[in-house]
Amino acid sequence: MRQLSPKISPWLASFNQQLSTMQANGYKPTCTNVREGLAYLTAAFVTDIPAIPWVQDDLVPSPRYKVPVRIYHPNPNRALPVLIYFHGGGHMAGSITVYDAICRKIAIAAQHIVVSADYRLAPECPYPAGADDAYTVVKNIWVVLDQRQLQYQRQLSIGGDSAGGALSATVASIVQFDPAIDIHAQLLIYPSLDYTLSAPSLDENNNGYLINKEKVTWYFNNYFQQNEDRKTASPLFAEFSAKLPPTLVISAEFCPLRDEGIAYLARLRKAGVASDHLHFADLPHAFLNLENLIKEECQRTYQNIGAWLNLKKTA
Incomplete structure (x- = not known):
């Protein structure tokens, strides 16, 4: 029998009650309040912010748009491998500031230089x-x-x-046939990989687990504004070859996106790509942003991330 962790269920019940009251009083989502919501949630529950000896902001050059990044080097006296990290937020929320502590923890656990990308967000900057x-x-x-x-x-x-x-898997799909770019490994944490919203877990976990099908649909309607083919845009339905990077998928049982990550893993394995799966049977989506409630589970996640990124991968 499925059961949500007792570490998180009382808070989630309170959250759902507050949301229900807000909706009864006329609340509706906007890009402003979803951004504030993710920022406040993360600031409230990710309060352990480890020191990193070298952190700087920079811009990655491009003819069209210089992308802001924050670079974390956990050991400036050593030449370390590099991880580029793309934050969550439904393509509408999140930032390098919101994800600062999470990226610090990944940098330390993996002993990687972490480059956190502040990519443009919808609805101002759609797909x-x-x-x-x-x-x-x-x-x-x-x-x-x-x-x-x-x-x-x-x-x-x-x-x-x-x-x-989703952004990571999209890039991986593009560069799998580009000999100029070599991706050592990929890390997907409760990833959004199917813009058609066809996964059964969207219905199974539709009520009371931080995000639901209606909210995800709203995110995607803001992201796709020109009647794009959402199946073509979905990493889950892209071409899979053995040239895709070895991938660790981290999933949560009570996450509406659970089945997308599992299906992606199956396609990787069929293509002969080395892969691994860390599944939490009692957690919801976005659990890294709720760290103070589930510290052991988050620590286990960071340890697995570090081990995967530093493992020599074989199919």
Whole structure:
């Protein structure tokens, strides 16, 4: 029998009650309040912010848009591999500021230089702006690191959570046939991979678990504004080859996006791509943003991320 963790269920019940009251009083989502909501939630529950000896903001060059990034080097005296991280937020919310503590923890756990990308958000900048920015950062990050004269290994991994996972998988799909870009590994944390909203878990986990099908639909309607083919845009339905990067998928049982990550794993394995799966049977979507409620589970997540990024991958 499925059961939500007792560490999180009392808070989630209170959250759902407050949301119900707000809706009864006329609340409706806007880009402003969803951004504030994710920022407040993360600030309230991710309060352990570890020190990193070298953190700086920069811009990744591009003819169309210079993408802001924040670079975390956990050991400036060592040449470390690089992870580009794309934050979550439904393509409408989140930022490098909101995800600062999470990226610090990944940098320390993995002993990687973490580059957090502040890609453009909908509705102001709809599809494909965010995906273009993600590709820009992956393609041009070495220029920025060289300009900064940082010590690094030319080993590049990519990853993200939720919508950031969608961006990571989209870039991985594009560069799998580009010999100029080599992706060592990919990290997908409760990723959004199917813009057609066809996964059964969207209905199974539709009520009371932070996000639901209606909210995800609203996100995507703001993201896609020109009647794009959403199936074509979905990483889950893109071409899969053995040239895709080895991938760790982290999923949660009570996440509406659960089945998308599991289906993506199946397609990777069928294509002969090394992959691994970390599943939490009692957690909801966005649990890394709720760390103070589930510290052991978050610590386990960071430990697995570090191990995966540093493992030599074989199919």
